[in-house]
């Protein structure tokens with residue numbers, strides 16, 4: 001089942017599902033705020049819930065409603081995937097976000113014109129030696145990156161009222177209210193952390209006994225900007241072991257992978273968020 005309050009998005013999802021020949025899927029053009037207070041029983045509860053690019057793109061009241069929806073939607077032991085913009089990777093972008101959004105709010109011109117004007121202002125401030133560029137080197141890189149990105153994407157990212165990057169500990173604290181506890185990352189390369197870091201930094205992380213602090217310090221070390229976190233519903237009872245998820249975990253545990261070439265010829269370079 002999929003939820004989005006924009007009917008266009010639901011129409012698109014239905015067309016994709018139909019093209020894929022899926023008939024065990026349905027979509028609702030519901031609003032998280034309304035669903036939070038009136039969750040239809042017929043939706044049922046799910047073993048897997050995914051939120052990609054939603055959590056850090058909605059306002060605080062909508063996010064609170066979304067957390068309530070998660071409490072309704074999760075079966076005992078359910079796994080919940082939440083992908084969101086993380087800190088501190090966006091700190092250098094915050095002045096650009098703030099000024100661009102303020103220009104949007106105080107202008108009656110189209111967003112694309114406002115974006116162009118904002119970039120011009122930042123270029124002029126950089127050329128004039130504005131102090132903030134000195135303490136936030138990432139700001140100059142952000143303005144340069146924005147020039148190469150699609151205006152639609154940038155407008156959605158920076159002029160959107162609800163856009164807000166989070167520290168991992170903040171998301172974990174909010175999801176705790178839905179009975180969800182942090183399990184780990186779904187970004188495969190980041191499962192190698194902190195092992196893949198220089199020893200001194202690795203030790204800093206391993207010294208932390210509080211999980212949320214460990215995550216935030218690790219994100220500071222790698223300058224994290226996008227997290228894919230997995231949470232698990234704590235109401236774990238006997239029925240969870242007989243669930244679809246339990247069967248999927250058994251199947252995964254029995255899966256074997258075989259290298260089809262010799263290890264010598266199998267060099268693989270992977271770009272990760274940390275190396």
Ligand SMILES: C[S@@+](CC[C@H](N)C(=O)[O-])C[C@H]1O[C@@H](n2cnc3c(N)ncnc32)[C@H](O)[C@@H]1O
Nearest residue numbers: 004005006009030031032033052053054057062
């Ligand atoms: C940044 S988009 C991400 C879309 C998609 N998951 C992706 O990654 O490309 C955020 C989505 O949340 C939906 N959304 C925002 N507020 C909502 C609400 N109150 N109820 C339901 N959906 C909402 C928007 O319509 C939009 O499709």
